[in-house]
Amino acid sequence: MVQIPKVNYLFFGPEALLIVAALVLLLLDLFFWRQNNRRLAIFGIFGLVGAALMVIPLLGVNGTTLGTSLVVDSFSLFFKMLFLGIAILVIVLSVDYVAKHKFAGVGEYYTMLLFATIGMMFMAATTDLVMIYIGLELTSISCYILAGYHKKDPKSNEAILKYFILGLISSAIMLYGFSFIYGFTGHTELSQIAQALTGESAKLAVVAGVVFALAGFAFKVASVPFHQWVPDVYEGAPAPITAFLSVGPKAAAFAALIRILFIGFPVFASYWKILFIAMAIASMFVGNLMAIPQTNIKRMLAYSSIAHAGYILVGFAVASNEAITGILLYIAIYAIMNIGVFAIVMAVGHGSNGGEDLSNFNGLSKRAPFLAITMAIFMIALAGMPPTAGLWGKFYIFAAAVNKGLWWLALLGLFNSAISLYYYVNVIRHMYVLEPTTEAPLIFPVAYKGVVWATVLGTLIIGVMPGPLLWLSTISSKGFG
Amino acid sequence: MTVASAIFYFFAAILIFFSIKVVTTKNLFHSVMSAFAVLLGTAGLFFLFNAEFLGIVQILIYAGAVTILVLFVVMLTTAGPKYRIVWETPLNIWIFVFVILFGGMLGMIVLSIQWPVAKPVALHxxxxxxxxxxxxxxxxxxxxxxxxxxxxxxxxxxxxxxx
Missing domain, CATH: 1.20.5 (Single alpha-helices involved in coiled-coils or other helix-helix interfaces)
Known part of the structure; x- marks a missing residue:
């Protein structure tokens, strides 16, 4: 007889509730609230808040269920809360955007967002390669579709096509790498893989497997040399989805990568560290230098997000517990800052004379002083200047690098922050120095204002008082590195 | 060489030949049929490894249902079965250099790893x-x-x- 495993149903709480919410949302759209944008969005937010409440009884719990398919620890809960928060902010941002652009398939839009969030949550909460892959695909497929929601806009069509084809290839390469690892060790569970890796042959199997898997993950986190899709996709995708892509799936891929490398292959750290050093340096330089000539704000932010992936990869190159704490801190802070920036970009693009060009920010201080001052704060934060949260993200990663003797890598990171100041301050120049092209005051929905308030307060409060978030990151990264 | 390994190399040759055919042929219909052959060959490998269930599922779902679906798409879209695939960028030397280097690297890695072998018991x-x-x-x-x-x-x- 087959032994039926004992299942701890409580552990599934957040994901299960979110799956039910997504399916109910789909049915509500079909039968009762046909294309009722606002109601469906509010229902989606309720689903996410409910999932966040289901996380609370799990706080402090350490355990696995169904083999190791689902791991509940502070690391996975940290990311679950982060993803739920991101998804809530993105839905709030989406409501007016969806209404303005008259998207067909409103219910499916929110369902896809929830599906992507579910996939991200599974990715961060497992130590099994199969489960990581399924979570990753669930996230990716939902994101492909969301990126193409402007069906009549050729740029959006280009975005979805590039994202889809390149994403599929990168997934295939990653899966090929996993197959090497499985073929050699006979396990898909990371700690069992780590035990099975012995001997000279192991080295080769791991090199092949890990390099291919890394290539796939480098695509998902938008790191050089797998970054070419980023600017086109970020430019063509609907703005709230760009905000989502730049923080959500990326953070999930980083979470899965931390698990894979530090549970599965810590013995081979000296090999993969070299790859990460190269990827980090290339991402920082390419991202920052290519961001400078951009005139479209979404393209600029795309390159900036490549650069930020580079800073985070510095943490992987250092590979100490301190660095992972820094990575978690950085990911959370970056999510807050970037969603705020996109809320402002969407507010500026909202009106009839709005757009996503840098020139649309000309003289913003006269047309919308609130947006101008908050955008300035976010730009300073993205550059990593005090007194904003952006400083602490960089500080802890670079400090970890210095402590591990990689001071030159930290120095390169600082140098890159200086380069990034150029294009971040350029945005401030557009807002405060240049004359506006139109005198009409900027009118934008209150939802954008709410998100901007929430994120700017987050950026400033964490900037002055990083203690609580640092504490969360520290307990969540316990045991890694 | 045992009979089993002879059969394996036979299927492997079919797989490689038709996989290349899928991407190099200019006729969309031939491409689909080559994919069909690849899927059948994979099913053959499953049978060889005693995984009858996977082999049957592979034939029913992939070789059967999926191929027919793809054929429907080819027939029903404006392209049609007579559609010729045009290469916009001509083949250049670097593609071959890359393929040979990459394939050679993979071959070396695969051949030099001592893969664990399943015990015959595991095949029942x-x-x-x-x-x-x-x-x-x-x-x-x-x-x-x-x-x-x-x-x-x-x-x-x-x-x-x-x-």
Missing amino acids: GVTEALATRLFVEYLLPFEVASILLLAALIGSIVLARRD
Whole structure:
């Protein structure tokens, strides 16, 4: 007889509730609230808040269920809360955007967002390669579709096509790498893989497997040399989805990568560290230098997000517990800052004379002083200047690098922050120095204002008082590195 | 060389030949049929490895249903079965250099790894073992895969429908 495993149903709480919410949302759209944008969005937010409440009884719990398919620890809960928060902010941002652009398939839009969030949550909460892959695909497929929601806009069509084809290839390469690892060790569970890796042959199997898997993950986190899709996709995708892509799936891929490398292959750290050093340096330089000539704000932010992936990869190159704490801190802070920036970009693009060009920010201080001052704060934060949260993200990663003797890598990171100041301050120049092209005051929905308030307060409060978030990151990264 | 390894190399040759054919042929219809041959060859390999259930499923679902679906798409879209695939960028030398280097690297890696070999005992009751793994060990991935398929299904409808 087959032994039926004992299942701890409580552990599934957040994901299960979110799956039910997504399916109910789909049915509500079909039968009762046909294309009722606002109601469906509010229902989606309720689903996410409910999932966040289901996380609370799990706080402090350490355990696995169904083999190791689902791991509940502070690391996975940290990311679950982060993803739920991101998804809530993105839905709030989406409501007016969806209404303005008259998207067909409103219910499916929110369902896809929830599906992507579910996939991200599974990715961060497992130590099994199969489960990581399924979570990753669930996230990716939902994101492909969301990126193409402007069906009549050729740029959006280009975005979805590039994202889809390149994403599929990168997934295939990653899966090929996993197959090497499985073929050699006979396990898909990371700690069992780590035990099975012995001997000279192991080295080769791991090199092949890990390099291919890394290539796939480098695509998902938008790191050089797998970054070419980023600017086109970020430019063509609907703005709230760009905000989502730049923080959500990326953070999930980083979470899965931390698990894979530090549970599965810590013995081979000296090999993969070299790859990460190269990827980090290339991402920082390419991202920052290519961001400078951009005139479209979404393209600029795309390159900036490549650069930020580079800073985070510095943490992987250092590979100490301190660095992972820094990575978690950085990911959370970056999510807050970037969603705020996109809320402002969407507010500026909202009106009839709005757009996503840098020139649309000309003289913003006269047309919308609130947006101008908050955008300035976010730009300073993205550059990593005090007194904003952006400083602490960089500080802890670079400090970890210095402590591990990689001071030159930290120095390169600082140098890159200086380069990034150029294009971040350029945005401030557009807002405060240049004359506006139109005198009409900027009118934008209150939802954008709410998100901007929430994120700017987050950026400033964490900037002055990083203690609580640092504490969360520290307990969540316990045991890694 | 044993009979089993002879059969293996036979199927492997079929797989490689038709895989290349899928991407190099200029005729869309031939491309689909080559893919069909690749899927059949994979089924043959499954049978060779005593995984009858996987082999039958491979034939029924991939070689059968999926190929027919793809054929329907080819027939029903404006391209039609007579559509010729045009290479916009001509083949250049670097493609071959890259393929040879990359393939050579992979070949060297695969050949120099001492792969663990399954004991003959493991080749009995493969279907039962598969069921145990799928519904006990990998139950959660199996269930989440259904959400994944649902997402893909809804997404393709959203993208493809007229509005």
